[in-house]
Amino acid sequence: MLGLIVRVLPFWVREPLLILFGSLFGVGMVGNALVEGRWLMAGLGAAVLVVTAYRIRMVTHAWRARREAAAGPAPQAQPGPGAGPTVPKKKEPNAWAQVFVALALVGALVGAVWLAPRVTGDSTAAARKPASCSDDEPEKKLPKAYALTPGAVTGDDLCKALNRADLADLLGTPGEQPKVAYGNSGTAALTADKVAEPEARVQFDTYTVELSATYNDMTIALYTKVLAPQTLDHRADKALGRPAVFTSDHLMQFRIGGDASGGPATEGPLARTLTVALDRKDPGGSFDFTVWSESGAALPDDDAILGIVEKVLAALPAGASR
Numbered sequence: 001m002l003g004l005i006v007r008v009l010p011f012w013v014r015e016p017l018l019i020l021f022g023s024l025f026g027v028g029m030v031g032n033a034l035v036e037g038r039w040l041m042a043g044l045g046a047a048v049l050v051v052t053a054y055r056i057r058m059v060t061h062a063w064r065a066r067r068e069a070a071a072g073p074a075p076q077a078q079p080g081p082g083a084g085p086t087v088p089k090k091k092e093p094n095a096w097a098q099v100f101v102a103l104a105l106v107g108a109l110v111g112a113v114w115l116a117p118r119v120t121g122d123s124t125a126a127a128r129k130p131a132s133c134s135d136d137e138p139e140k141k142l143p144k145a146y147a148l149t150p151g152a153v154t155g156d157d158l159c160k161a162l163n164r165a166d167l168a169d170l171l172g173t174p175g176e177q178p179k180v181a182y183g184n185s186g187t188a189a190l191t192a193d194k195v196a197e198p199e200a201r202v203q204f205d206t207y208t209v210e211l212s213a214t215y216n217d218m219t220i221a222l223y224t225k226v227l228a229p230q231t232l233d234h235r236a237d238k239a240l241g242r243p244a245v246f247t248s249d250h251l252m253q254f255r256i257g258g259d260a261s262g263g264p265a266t267e268g269p270l271a272r273t274l275t276v277a278l279d280r281k282d283p284g285g286s287f288d289f290t291v292w293s294e295s296g297a298a299l300p301d302d303d304a305i306l307g308i309v310e311k312v313l314a315a316l317p318a319g320a321s322r
Contacts, residue, residue: 015059022052131181133159133200143187145196149215153316155183158200161315162211168204170308171291172300176204188214206297210290211312217284220245220277237274237302239309244276246302251292268292272299274309287313 029045032038135156146152159181168176180203188195199212220243228234231247238244251268271292278285289309291299300308 011062015055019052019055019059022048022055026052130165131163131178131202133163134182135184142185143193143196145187145191145194145215146185148194149196152196152215153198153213155185155198155200157183157317158198158211158213159183159202161312162200162209163202164311164315167202167209167308170304170311171204171207171209172304173204173206176206178202178204188216191216206295207291207293207300209308210288212288212290213278213285214288215278215285218286219243219282219284220275220286221282223275223286232270235302237306239274239276239306240313242277242280243282244274244306244309246305247273247275249273269294269296270299272302272305274302274305276309276313 026045026048029048030042033040033042033045133156142154146154160183163178163181164170167178168174180201183198183200185196185198187193188197196215197212199210201208201210203209224234224236224243224245228245228247231249233246233248235246236244237246248270251271252266269292271290273288273290276287276289277283278287287309289305289312291305293299
């Protein structure tokens with residue numbers, strides 16, 4: 001479609017357009033190639049600039065020829081009485097008017113490119129907006145465990161508290177935007193829907209963070225004594241004055257299809273988790289904040305994780321503790 005439009009345009013409209021776009025496109029390709037070290041792209045960009053230079057030369061020659069033709073030959077003597085009628089000279093279109101039309105058309109195209117994404121909402125800029133919290137099963141009713149547990153938070157509550165505007169800064173990756181953010185109001189396995197266990201996840205390019213709550217009878221004191229020693233690099237701490245414990249462990253990665261010689265499940269990236277009691281009395285149940293990196297980036301230190309958890313838990317609805 002674009003090629004057809006270009007072919008039917010007048011010479012003095014088509015060529016300035018091609019020169020403008022060729023110059024911008026060629027310079028952009030060469031600039032990106034020099035930054036990224038991609039020499040093939042640099043060669044293509046240089047070829048575009050060469051073609052554009054040839055078009056500039058062609059337009060320059062056409063402009064000179066037009067000016068010479070406009071000057072015209074010296075005036076001739078008037079024809080005699082017997083001569084035929086004088087053929088009126090065809091009026092040539094004004095060159096400056098055509099240049100003005102070309103520039104106006106360029107402005108219209110640029111305006112359309114700028115305006116279209118804002119009208120349709122399908123622009124790259126729109127795709128770069130931070131992910132907002134969504135529910136995996138928005139139509140599903142909350143399990144009965146939530147009605148039986150006063151103050152129990154939902155996956156949506158956890159996601160809204162976790163998906164902070166400054167979360168990337170707190171993780172040490174300023175400028176990154178969440179790609180995925182969702183919450184799920186589920187229950188603990190093998191409890192017949194009697195133990196509420198909501199969770200939320202926010203994923204960045206560098207890190208993925210997950211926040212969950214479990215409303216069972218497991219105290220942090222018991223967890224620290226019995227289960228934490230079975231993990232890597234565990235140590236007790238406090239968060240918002242509540243008992244807490246840091247642990248590390250490798251996530252599991254599940255393989256679907258392909259070479260399964262090593263089994264369907266393999267050891268995934270190392271994750272760091274801070275488990276915090278629901279309140280200072282440690283009545284049982286906990287919040288778990290976990291961070292890991294698929295790219296192998298070094299995880300934030302414990303102080304950074306502790307600061308994030310305290311800010312996130314403080315943002316939960318009042319009465320979230322049991």
